[in-house]
Amino acid sequence: MNMIETKNVELSPPWVTYFNEIKYSVGADPSVTVGPLIPVVDVYLIIVIVSDNEKAKAIATLLHPTKTFGNVEVLVVVINTHGELITPLPCPLDAFEIASIFQTALTGNDFFQEVVVQPQLPDEPDAVYPVFKPEVIQFFNDDISNLCNTFTGVAANVFQDVLRNQICEVSILFSTSCDEES
16 A cells, blocks of 8 residues: 655745735835734734835835734834834825825836826726736745745736725726836
8 A cells, every 4th residue: 555645734824925925026126125024912013114214105105004814913014224113195195196106115116117197987087007017926835736836926916915906095006017028
């Protein structure tokens, strides 16, 4: 009788995947450091350190401040290199101001291409379209459905997971570039 040896199977919890999504998307900018993921009592804390205060304010405005996975809450905190807490910009903000915030937050990130403001449909309010290069973000994730145990996601979709999709009632619609030469 042949015995099949099995490995101990462990899966990355969703908050670890979320941490890595932030790390490998927003953290792809050389002026941004993401991590570590810190367990604190009943929550997990993700610290995002940004070297430029204006960029830090923009990133703090765009990131979800909290994310809940079942009974596990994740808090995302943006600080500058002096350890000072950076708070998001308050409403009201219009589509063009939000587009400028995206430009400030993501300039220097190799995945980011541009930001466009236009209505989603005729006679509708303006929406903000951050546009990303047609690339994938990949990292180890204990994903047993993948031969290499990796998470692989289209860059625009990963940014959509970790950034807010509405700010001050303005829709944010994450897009992949249509330009074949990007």
